[in-house]
Amino acid sequence: MCELDETFFQRDAIAVARELIGASLLFQGIGGTIVETEAYRPDDPASHSFSGMSERNKSMFGPAGRAYVYRSYGLHWCFNLVCSSSSAVLIRALEPKVGIDVMQVRRKQSSIRLLCSGPGRLCEALAITREQDGLPLTKIPFVIKHEKKIADVCVGNRIGISKAVHQPWRFGLKDSAFLSKKF
DNA sequence: GAGGCGATTGGCT
């Protein structure tokens, strides 16, 4: 395992999204293995950065290696890692590893498979909200480490969006039981 | 200033 520094994020979101599969993500000591990500690029109509800066998305236009957290459907939070030139990686699912009991309470959900399998679910399990928007991901309370060996990654179209649906920018850990949806 | 809709989820049919 090796802790990530800022240079890891100062690259294209697609490369970062692919390499994050199999990495470990902890927030306040709670989290697990990243099993599903999606990349969003600046020239991408599905990206929040596509139509310029607003109060909501300003973190995407800041330095790489920070968090971008936004509210989805007025209810849920979605957690992104900002990469180079206003691109970002959405974390869509984790395999829970550390603090499972805490996550079960926060989610009111005993099934481990359903704790973090979805962008809104993992934010609830890790207690990530707008308060973390803009925070550096390379410092406590965040710890992100990745394995030296490359994970077995599968690729597909992004899901849950209506624009630019044919871009193959969704990445997942092959055969993981903790994906938000099968590839 | 009003209306529509979204990188979602959980519950009910």
Added chain:
DNA sequence: GCCAATCGCCTCG
């Protein structure tokens, strides 16, 4: 499979 919950942003007037 369908639908409500719920709110900030974008578009249009």
